[in-house]
Amino acid sequence: MSKRPHRPTWKQRIPGGRDGRRMLVISLIDKTGTGLWATAMALYFTYVSHLGLAQVGLLIAISGGAGLVGTPLAGRLADRFPITRLLVGAQLLRAAGLLALLTTDNYALLVLYSAIGTLPDRATNVLTKLFAARVAGPERARYQAMYRTTANLGWTFGGLGAAAALAVATATAFQLLLIGNAVSYVLMAALTLRCAEPPAPARAVADSTTGARTDKPATPWRDRTFLLFTATEAALFLDDSILQVALPLWIVHATDAPVGLAPLLLVMNSVLVVLFQVPMSRFGTTTESARRLLAPLAGLFALGTLALAASALGGRTLAVVALVVAALALTFAELVHTTASWELSLSLAPDAAQGAYLGVHGLAAATQRFAGPLLLTAVISTGPLAWTLLGAGLVTTCAAQHRLVRRRTREQSLSVPTVTVSEH
Structure with a gap:
């Protein structure tokens, strides 16, 4: 048996x-x-x-x-x-x-x-x-x-x-x-306080030329590629402000959709994130798979922003359908970007300076929370054309990040492996 x-x-x-x-x-x-x-x-x-x-x-x-x-x-x-x-x-x-x-x-x-x-x-x-x-x-x-x-x-x-x-x-x-x-x-x-301290990466790093161990840690502030990556991340985190700030304001000021649609779309966003975030994670377990997610991310941003522009063309039915499409596209953009961003921010950071690198990467989301609402208020004031321009900018940003990550991974594959010392 x-x-x-x-x-x-x-x-x-x-x-x-x-x-x-x-x-x-x-x-x-x-x-x-x-x-x-x-x-x-x-x-x-x-x-x-x-x-x-x-x-x-x-x-x-x-x-x-x-x-x-x-x-x-x-x-x-x-x-x-x-x-x-x-x-x-x-x-x-x-x-x-x-x-x-x-x-x-x-x-x-x-x-x-x-x-x-x-x-x-x-x-x-x-x-x-x-x-x-x-x-x-x-x-x-x-x-x-x-x-x-x-x-x-x-x-x-x-x-x-x-x-x-x-x-x-x-x-x-x-x-x-x-x-x-x-x-x-x-x-x-x-x-x-009841959690054990997780094992940290070794603090010693290797000289990229000789492979010899040195105690001088890498710094993200001198890493031009990582700083550019963080700058693109600040733009790609805009899905948060679009959904939380711009969408309700756009419904009220530019469309014929009922005001009560706004909270329903936000609830839909939360439900979809709960249902699909874990299944989505399997598509971003390596640097290469996370980089490939940037292509569908660009398409989702384009669809979402075009749907927002279309929602202002007139009529309640068109507005509601377009806004639902926009919210769905931007929610899945959020899911895809979260998966890619999580893996890329870690894989692009040297183990010995992981904390410092992720701290700099955290500036992307923090900057978006600070500047995103200001940018999107200007977009709403300008009208539907501004959404198409924003979408084009986000698509370009995805392409730029794709190129940055590809260049960085090529550099890493050609470098001498880091010599580490266990902390146990």
């Missing part, structure tokens, strides 16, 4: 063992708490701190600028100190920055405390990405997809909780959302 093939349990299917599973739980808690606060942040400053619209906008812009510092700083520190301890420190600093907002209505202090909270928030993104790379090893693409899936579930749960609180719309409700997010950070810190 033949034996049935052994099927791994759900625990065994998660890379990274117990600590990998624990970090996924931390991700769920993180984004649930963040979803509670992010939805109500602007309203908190309006109704609790009594700030004007311009003051709120400036505060968010300044704190976003502070977040730009957090990504390279976290990457640099991660090459020198235990990553779990850095994560604990960042999570506690996020909680402290939030709770400090409850102590004052002074505008300067509110700006300062917001910046203090945003810096470690951006740093945490880099640190968790490094943790995933180290704990999952060869299965890092699958693990990162699982991480992003749990993050999207957390955002959904947090958003639903915030919607319930916002229905009350009292100062106490806004304060409870803030406190709930701060508590989530403290809980995350406690869980992170």
